[in-house]
Structures are given as structure tokens and as C-alpha cells.
Amino acid sequence: MSKESVKYIVGIDFGHGETSAAIAELPVNSNNVPSVKDLDLRPGVIVIPSAIAIAEDGNAYIGKTAFDLEQLSSNIRQYVCFKQKPQDLCGDNEQAMIRFMKEVYKAIRENDVAELTDDNHQVYIAIPSGWDSASRDLYKQMAQSAGLPCFGVTKESRAALIYARAEGGSKVTKNDENGIVIFDMGSSTLDFTYMSKNSRPVDHGYDVGASNVEQIIYKEKIQNTEVGQKFEQKYPNLAALLLFKARLLKEEYFKNSDKKVKKTINFDDLIDDDDFEDGRIKINYGTGELEKSLSENGYVKKIECALNDFVDKILPENSKINAVLMTGGASRMDFLKESIARCWSVKENKIFRDTDPSLTISRGIAEVGRMDFLLPNSNDILKQLEEFKENGKISEAFLNAFSLQLLKKIIATLDNSLIEFRNREENCSLDDLKVELSENMRACVGNVNDDISVCMKEIIEKECGELLGQIKKIVAAYKSQLDSCDDSTIGLNDDVFNFDTSKLTESIADELVKKGEFDSFLENNIINGVIAGIAYLLLRLLGFWGLVISGVIALGKAIFGHENPEEKKKKAMKLLLKKSQREKVYKSYIEKKDELHNGVAEIIREKITNNSSLKKDVDDAVYNIFDIYERNLKQARVLVE
Numbered sequence: 224m225s226k227e228s229v230k231y232i233v234g235i236d237f238g239h240g241e242t243s244a245a246i247a248e249l250p251v252n253s254n255n256v257p258s259v260k261d262l263d264l265r266p267g268v269i270v271i272p273s274a275i276a277i278a279e280d281g282n283a284y285i286g287k288t289a290f291d292l293e294q295l296s297s298n299i300r301q302y303v304c305f306k307q308k309p310q311d312l313c314g315d316n317e318q319a320m321i322r323f324m325k326e327v328y329k330a331i332r333e334n335d336v337a338e339l340t341d342d343n344h345q346v347y348i349a350i351p352s353g354w355d356s357a358s359r360d361l362y363k364q365m366a367q368s369a370g371l372p373c374f375g376v377t378k379e380s381r382a383a384l385i386y387a388r389a390e391g392g393s394k395v396t397k398n399d400e401n402g403i404v405i406f407d408m409g410s411s412t413l414d415f416t417y418m419s420k421n422s423r424p425v426d427h428g429y430d431v432g433a434s435n436v437e438q439i440i441y442k443e444k445i446q447n448t449e450v451g452q453k454f455e456q457k458y459p460n461l462a463a464l465l466l467f468k469a470r471l472l473k474e475e476y477f478k479n480s481d482k483k484v485k486k487t488i489n490f491d492d493l494i495d496d497d498d499f500e501d502g503r504i505k506i507n508y509g510t511g512e513l514e515k516s517l518s519e520n521g522y523v524k525k526i527e528c529a530l531n532d533f534v535d536k537i538l539p540e541n542s543k544i545n546a547v548l549m550t551g552g553a554s555r556m557d558f559l560k561e562s563i564a565r566c567w568s569v570k571e572n573k574i575f576r577d578t579d580p581s582l583t584i585s586r587g588i589a590e591v592g593r594m595d596f597l598l599p600n601s602n603d604i605l606k607q608l609e610e611f612k613e614n615g616k617i618s619e620a621f622l623n624a625f626s627l628q629l630l631k632k633i634i635a636t637l638d639n640s641l642i643e644f645r646n647r648e649e650n651c652s653l654d655d656l657k658v659e660l661s662e663n664m665r666a667c668v669g670n671v672n673d674d675i676s677v678c679m680k681e682i683i684e685k686e687c688g689e690l691l692g693q694i695k696k697i698v699a700a701y702k703s704q705l706d707s708c709d710d711s712t713i714g715l716n717d718d719v720f721n722f723d724t725s726k727l728t729e730s731i732a733d734e735l736v737k738k739g740e741f742d743s744f745l746e747n748n749i750i751n752g753v754i755a756g757i758a759y760l761l762l763r764l765l766g767f768w769g770l771v772i773s774g775v776i777a778l779g780k781a782i783f784g785h786e787n788p789e790e791k792k793k794k795a796m797k798l799l800l801k802k803s804q805r806e807k808v809y810k811s812y813i814e815k816k817d818e819l820h821n822g823v824a825e826i827i828r829e830k831i832t833n834n835s836s837l838k839k840d841v842d843d844a845v846y847n848i849f850d851i852y853e854r855n856l857k858q859a860r861v862l863v864e
Contacts, residue, residue: 231344232596233262233331234588235371236379237324239306239410239432240470241552242286243270243582244331246338247589249597259386259586263334264327270581273410274303274467275323285326290464301463303470304434306411308354309361317365324369347375347592349382349584352407352414353428375595378426380405380416382587383550383577402545404533406563408553410434413526415533417542423857427537429529431522433553437469439520440506440513445469450490450502457498464493472506476513477555483510514558523558530566546573552581598697601856607690608856612849618841621682626831628678629668630824636667637819645809650799653808657796683848694852 235244244262261269264286271286277300278284284291289301302319309317328346332339348366350359359376366373384405407414414428445451445465455462468488476484490502508516517523534544544567549559554576564571577583611617640663644656683691800808812819831837 225342226596228342229345229596231338232589232592233339233344233346234259234382234585234590234592235324235327235331235346235348236382236585236588237306237320237327237348238273238552238584239304239412239434240273241270241410241581242273242323242327243585244327245582245585245589246335246344247593249593259589261582261586262331264330266334271327272303272467272470273306273323274301274463275305275319275326276301277319277322283322283326285323285330290467300460303463303467304410308351308358309365312361312365312368321365321369324366324371328369328371344372345374345592345596346371347377347588347595348373349377349379349588351409351412351428352378352380352405352416352426353412354378375592377588377591377595378416379409379584380407380414380426380550381424382584382591383407384416384418384548384587385590386583386587387548387550387575387577402543404544404547404567406547406549406554406559408433408549408551408556408559410553413529415529415537417533417538417544419542425538425542427533429525429532431525431529433473433551433556434470435522435525436473436513436517436553436556437466439516439522440469440473441466443516444506445488445504448504450499451504454490454494454499454502457496458494461494472508473513474552474555476508477557481510482513482557484508517558523562526559527562527566530562534567544569546575549574549576550580550583554580601697604690604693604697605853605856607687608694608849608853611687611690612846612853615842617682617686617845618838620686621679621841621845622832622838624682625675625678626824626827628674629831630820630827632667632674633664633823633827634820636663637823639663641809641812645802645805647802647805650801651805652799653796656808679844679848683845691852694856698855 230249232247232249233244234247236242242264244264245259246262247259248257250256263269264271268286272289274286274289276284276289279299289303302316302323305316305319305323307316309320311317312321346366348362348371350362354362363373363376384403401420403418405414405416405418407416409432411430411432411434412428413431414426417425445468446455451465454465465488468486472484472486475486476482485507486505488504488506490496490499490504493499514523534542547563547567547569549563560571560574560576563569563574637660640656640660644651644659
């Protein structure tokens with residue numbers, strides 16, 4: 224299946240108790256994103272019980288049809304409550320789930336023939352938060368072996384929050400989400416996901432799902448009766464039917480505003496058997512009686528132990544719970560809200576419930592799948608990012624570019640200093656030039672930190688700007704749905720360059736100004752030029768023709784006496800030079816400029832490009848920059864991982 228042919232994402236919630244599906248159309252443009260729609264699993268039916276019956280002839284019946292009288296016989300195999308953490312693809316429950324997945328997908332295709340074709344859609348599914356990555360991968364394999372074009376698996380809690388945010392019906396605010404628990408009460412497990420801004424979600428599950436409730440009803444009201452025991456003994460393959468009846472009773476009880484229910488199970492309606500012609504069980508729960516039974520049987524205590532354990536042992540210390548979003552069909556059980564408020568000290572007005580918990584997760588799966596499909600492949604990006612972090616290419620390019628940039632600034636400073644020296648109105652000495660050069664050069668090199676961020680940004684944009692742009696796109700897309708990541712921290716901000724260059728720049732300034740190329744240039748070129756220039760001027764002005772014969776040495780003695788060369792240089796440095804003499808100094812600089820610049824470049828190469836300590840600092844800074852991108856990308860990807 225080519226990505227270009229895909230027009231729809233189908234999200235299926237294979238719940239332990241209920242199953243539903245939704246479809247998300249891929250948008251033509253980002254300004255017009257179609258709403259998620261529920262899919263029929265039977266004509267006019269969008270939620271079915273997670274139940275399957277497999278007949279002797281191999282035909283399968285799902286949902287309520289798994290319990291239709293016409294299909295029942297002692298040889299039929301019925302399955303309810305078969306969703307579990309997968310262990311073995313060949314296991315009995317795993318095979319039942321695979322067949323159920325196949326039949327559900329078949330029903331979706333049969334009821335949506337107008338939209339779905341073999342190659343125009345992908346399927347995403349979800350798992351409880353407590354499942355590990357190995358279970359997730361095995362569950363995806365199960366879906367694929369059932370014939371589903373399954374391309375992604377998210378977690379049910381993520382899907383619930385995504386849909387709540389997308390629809391805006393849950394009243395969960397952004398502030399609430401900076402410390403929110405998604406409370407997913409499923410049939411098999413109770414799963415918690417804690418989400419807080421700028422930290423990875425904390426997932427944990429407990430085997431105290433709502434199927435415990437129907438088990439308690441079943442044991443109290445059905446299994447303890449004579450007819451119930453007789454039916455189990457004669458039709459062990461159909462025991463799931465009675466458990467399903469207990470489940471329907473539970474749902475009716477908690478849906479009723481007065482919380483009471485009265486039902487009669489007529490066995491004659493279940494099986495065509497004379498032994499059960501008059502068999503019936505009357506079940507009656509008055510207001511509050513089922514909650515009382517759940518408390519007496521220890522179920523409420525188990526839930527509250529899970530609530531306390533999650534806070535005391537699983538969450539990081541000092542984690543704050545500002546709000547709770549209840550999802551899952553069983554979240555309708557009102558006593559759960561009281562337990563949450565009591566154990567987690569959360570106000571009841573900050574405990575939110577899905578408007579339609581039976582459909583929220585499938586809709587959220589479709590939303591997550593659509594986002595995931597439209598964005599670049601994050602795994603490939605992470606691999607490229609890791610290569611950039613480790614190969615040193617960015618650091619090398621930065622050091623070379625920064626060296627060249629610094630060289631240009633130093634040369635410009637040198638040029639401007641000599642021009643200013645030449646153009647002064649008042650007479651000044653080479654000492655004055657040296658002091659000015661020293662001050663200007665220190666100012667130039669000392670402000671080098673201002674250029675580091677700019678230079679690093681330019682290099683990173685040049686070398687991997689496209690890659691980092693893709694990451695920002697991904698994070699921005701997920702951030703629009705979930706505040707667990709903060710794209711404001713993603714970018715080439717100045718504060719990420721935290722290595723200190725003060726010692727380095729001081730060293731460069733010392734090398735250039737005190738004992739390096741400038742002193743050498745002044746001593747070997749300009750000072751000698753000044754001495755020669757003064758000799759020429761004296762010859763013309765004073766007419767000392769005899770000095771021509773005695774040469775420069777005699778002239779030197781005439782000017783400086785019998786002092787040694789070092790003393791002569793010192794005096795030459797202090798001589799006040801007229802503008803014409805300073806012009807000669809400038810011309811001497813122009814003649815030697817290339818040689819001087821090469822010397823400066825060599826010092827910079829030695830101090831920067833070949834500086835192993837500096838390279839380590841730059842490597843660390845580059846690593847930190849990419850680590851920010853990687854961390855935000857992974858944080859965004861928690862929705863589908």
C-alpha cells in the first residue's frame with residue numbers, strides 16, 4: 224500500500240468489554256480537517272460487546288449475535304473477557320482475539336463499502352497503558368495476522384486525552400493538563416497515565432478492571448443458584464453467556480439515575496432444552512446495594528489500594544495531580560469518583576468524565592493515527608539526529624567558520640587601526656599605535672561571544688536545517704493536541720551555547736597583541752622603516768653629506784648615540800611621527816599585509832581549530848542542542864509509542 228493512495232485512518236478500540244471504531248479522513252489542506260466519524264459495526268450499531276462465538280462449521284458471530292438463540296448449541300465456543308496482555312500468538316485467548324479482530328474488520332468493511340477500499344486506508348489500534356513494548360508489538364502482529372492493515376499502536380489513555388482536547392467537551396484546561404491523570408477503567412485493567420508538562424508520561428496498570436463487578440454479580444446471583452450451577456455443568460462452553468448477562472445487568476444499574484435494577488434470566492430463552500424449560504433466576508439490586516456488595520467483597524478497597532499505590536510508589540516524588548480524566552465504558556460507575564477524590568485529594572469538579580466513554584477511545588485512536596500518518600517518520604529522524612550528535616561534523620564546520628569569521632574581524636580591526644593612525648591630525652608614536660592596536664584587538668576578540676550563537680545557528684541551519692525543521696513540525700502538531708511537550712524550547716536559542724570562551728579569547732588577544740604577529744611586524748618592518756625614513760629626512764634637511772658615506776650605522780649613532788639595538792628600538796617607538804611619516808608606516812603595513820594576515824590566521828588556527836579543549840566544549844554544546852530536539856521529539860511521540 225503506497226502512502227499516496229491512503230485517504231482514511233481507521234481507529235479501532237478492541238475493548239475488553241466493548242468494541243467500537245471510528246474513521247478520520249486525511250485533510251486536503253491543514254485549514255480544513257474533517258471531523259472524526261463513528262463507524263457502523265452492524266447497520267445502525269456503533270458499539271458492540273467484545274464477544275465472539277465460533278460454531279462447528281467455523282463461522283463466527285460477534286457482539287450480541289454471539290448469544291443469539293439460533294446459534295447456540297453445546298458445541299459452540301463462546302468467548303467474552305478474552306482481551307489480555309498477549310503472551311503467545313497460538314494461545315487460546317490470543318487466537319480468539321485474532322478471530323475477533325478479523326470479524327470486526329470484516330464488519331467495518333461490509334458496512335462502509337462506499338468509502339473503504341483495499342488500499343485507501345490504514346488501521347490504528349490501542350493498548351492499555353500498563354502493557355509493555357513487547358506486548359504492544361505482539362498485539363500489532365495479532366492485528367496484522369487477522370488481515371488488518373495495521374500501521375500503528377497507541378495507548379488508550381493517550382487516545383482518550385487527544386479526543387477530549389480535540390472536541391473540547393471534557394472541560395479539561397491546559398493548566399489541568401500540567402498534572403493530569405487519565406483514569407482508564409477498562410473491563411480487564413485499571414490503567415493510569417500521569418502527564419505533566421515537559422516530562423515523560425508515567426504509565427501503570429492494575430488488574431482491578433470492571434469485569435470484577437460482573438464476576439461478583441455472577442457469583443452472588445447466578446452461580447450460587449441451583450439452576451445456574453446445573454447450566455454450567457451441562458453447558459460449560461456456554462458459561463460465558465451467563466457472565467454476559469451479569470455484565471448487561473451491571474451496565475443497566477450504573478446507567479440508571481436511581482441506581483437500581485431488577486432482571487429475570489429465563490433459561491428457556493437461552494437454550495432449547497427441556498431440562499431448563501422452567502429455569503429462571505431473579506436478580507434485584509436496590510439503590511446502593513451493588514456498591515455495598517462491591518465494598519463487602521473487597522473490590523472498592525482494591526481500587527483504592529491501586530490509587531494509593533500509584534501515588535506513593537509509581538509517581539515521581541512531589542508530583543501534583545491537578546485533574547483527572549475518567550475514560551472507558553466502566554467509568555460510569557459513580558463510586559469511582561468518590562474514591563479518586565478521597566485518595567488523591569482532587570476536588571470533584573476537577574474529576575472529568577468523557578461525554579461518551581464507549582466511543583472516546585476509538586475516536587481518539589483515529590485522531591492520533593491521522594496525526595502520525597501526516598507527519599514525517601520519527602524513527603528515521605531520530606537515527607539521523609543521533610548521527611549528527613556523534614560524528615563531529617557540526618563542530619568541525621563551526622570551528623572552521625568561526626575561525627574565518629574571527630579572522631575577518633581581526634583584519635578589519637587591524638586595517639581600521641592603521642588607517643586611523645595614518646589620518647590623525649596630531650603627531651603620534653608607534654607606541655601610541657601599539658596601545659591602540661592592543662585596545663582595539665582586545666575589544667574585537669573579547670566580544671567574540673556575541674558571534675558564537677550566530678555562527679552556530681548558521682552552521683546548523685546549513686548542515687541540518689531541514690531535519691530540525693521536520694522535528695519542529697512534528698512537535699508543533701502534537702503540541703496542538705497535547706501540552707506534554709513545549710516547542711518554545713526547540714530552536715537555536717543563544718542560551719544553549721553555554722561554553723565559556725573568555726580564557727580562549729584572552730589567550731588569542733595575548734598572542735596577537737603582546738608577543739605575536741603585531742610586535743614582530745612592528746619591530747622587523749615598521750621600526751626599521753621609521754629609522755630609515757628619519758635618516759632620509761635628516762640627510763635632506765641638514766645636508767649631512769658625510770652621513771651618506773658613513774651609512775645608516777653612523778646615522779644611527781648620530782640619532783641614538785652608541786645605544787644597543789633594543790634601546791634604539793624603544794626610542795624609535797616613542798618618536799612622534801608626522802603625517803607623512805605615518806603614511807610611510809601605513810604603506811609598509813600594506814606591503815606586508817598578506818604576510819601579517821597569514822600570521823594571524825596561523826595563530827587563530829592554533830588557538831581555535833586545533834584546540835582540543837575548545838573542540839570538546841563545542842561538541843558538548845552541539846550535543847546539548849540536538850538533545851533538546853531529540854527530547855522534545857520523543858516527548859511528542861509518547862502519543863503513539
